[in-house]
Amino acid sequence: MMRQRAVCVYKRGISKHSTYMNEEKIILLSHGGGGLKTRQLLDNLVLPALGIQDNVEMDDAACLAAPCSRLAFTTDSYVVSPLFFPGGDIGRLAASGTINDLAMRGAAPFCLSVGLIIEEGLEMSVLERALKSLAAAAGEGGAAIVAGDTKVLERKTGDGLYINTTGIGIRRSGVEAGVANAKPGDAVLISGSLGDHGVAIMACRGNLAFSSELESDVAPLWPMISRLLDVAPGVHVMRDPTRGGVAAALCDIAEASGVGIRLREKYLPVKPQVRSACGLLGLDPIEVANEGKAIVVCAPGDAEPALEALRAHPLGRDAAVIGRVTEKHRGMVIMETAAGGERIIEPPLGENLPRIC
Numbered sequence: 001m002m003r004q005r006a007v008c009v010y011k012r013g014i015s016k017h018s019t020y021m022n023e024e025k026i027i028l029l030s031h032g033g034g035g036l037k038t039r040q041l042l043d044n045l046v047l048p049a050l051g052i053q054d055n056v057e058m059d060d061a062a063c064l065a066a067p068c069s070r071l072a073f074t075t076d077s078y079v080v081s082p083l084f085f086p087g088g089d090i091g092r093l094a095a096s097g098t099i100n101d102l103a104m105r106g107a108a109p110f111c112l113s114v115g116l117i118i119e120e121g122l123e124m125s126v127l128e129r130a131l132k133s134l135a136a137a138a139g140e141g142g143a144a145i146v147a148g149d150t151k152v153l154e155r156k157t158g159d160g161l162y163i164n165t166t167g168i169g170i171r172r173s174g175v176e177a178g179v180a181n182a183k184p185g186d187a188v189l190i191s192g193s194l195g196d197h198g199v200a201i202m203a204c205r206g207n208l209a210f211s212s213e214l215e216s217d218v219a220p221l222w223p224m225i226s227r228l229l230d231v232a233p234g235v236h237v238m239r240d241p242t243r244g245g246v247a248a249a250l251c252d253i254a255e256a257s258g259v260g261i262r263l264r265e266k267y268l269p270v271k272p273q274v275r276s277a278c279g280l281l282g283l284d285p286i287e288v289a290n291e292g293k294a295i296v297v298c299a300p301g302d303a304e305p306a307l308e309a310l311r312a313h314p315l316g317r318d319a320a321v322i323g324r325v326t327e328k329h330r331g332m333v334i335m336e337t338a339a340g341g342e343r344i345i346e347p348p349l350g351e352n353l354p355r356i357c
């Protein structure tokens with residue numbers, strides 16, 4: 001696949017200047033001014049950290065030679081706090097989140113843009129770490145970084161670093177997965193354990209005693225989804241259960257597809273430390289955010305090969321069939337509880353924790 005390597009991080013033509021102010025360890029307002037200091041920040045930190053060192057065009061837009069007309073397009077902004085957390089950081093999250101939204105439409109990530117909003121005073125070393133992590137995750141997901149922008153806010157008007165990424169993907173031919181395509185009789189699969197990202201963030205933010213044992217699952221899913229689509233190209237729905245967790249994602253599917261969904265609580269994979277943290281924090285793992293999981297809804301005949309393909313990938317080791325799509329209870333998600341009862345799963349009302357992604 002042809003990859004473009006053009007970057008338009010800075011959009012006014014000024015001559016390249018290689019003098020690096022070595023004494024500067026923090027971001028200054030002038031780094032966002034669009035002049036020489038911005039160019040120095042790009043040349044000396046942003047572009048090298050993102051792994052972009054050759055063929056950089058400082059033009060107004062990257063020109064892409066997309067190899068087909070089946071494109072997927074998505075954008076997301078990342079404001080997670082803290083910037084670095086067990087298992088990941090804002091850079092890995094910013095690449096993975098957008099790659100995963102493309103992957104859920106059966107689209108191979110093609111390119112990403114990276115928009116940086118930086119608070120004056122952020123340490124250069126922190127920015128560099130986050131960007132290197134972003135570039136590594138983009139590489140794992142198969143996406144080239146082709147465009148970007150940098151802005152600097154005055155001190156105390158931001159919180160270190162916010163990142164927006166926009167992605168274009170090439171949809172796999174024959175794949176028509178979409179949120180409205182679930183059919184009665186379909187199997188509902190999850191690629192791994194619930195709630196790891198949200199609980200890891202909450203635990204480290206609250207400085208809870210068990211925080212070191214919990215890691216976010218943040219990861220780019222395309223390599224795993226690509227293998228899934230090799231064996232089950234006809235999957236009906238794929239959805240990454242991020243904010244609002246599996247509960248919100250399944251409620252979206254039930255409503256959009258006009259079907260019911262029945263879950264078996266005992267089949268839901270939940271790590272013991274996540275279960276106990278949720279107990280302590282008064283949360284239900286089904287409502288907690290994930291950043292490296294996929295819900296897959298497919299015809300019953302595809303369920304076994306799909307499960308095998310997920311489990312064959314390291315990110316899908318704990319994949320499980322967790323329920324099925326029904327004709328009854330249209331628009332509703334019902335959980336058969338471990339105790340033998342039933343309860344309705346509602347979409348979470350609001351944000352159980354802001355700044356989680």
Ligand code: MG
Nearest residue numbers: 101239240242
């Ligand atoms: Mg999504």
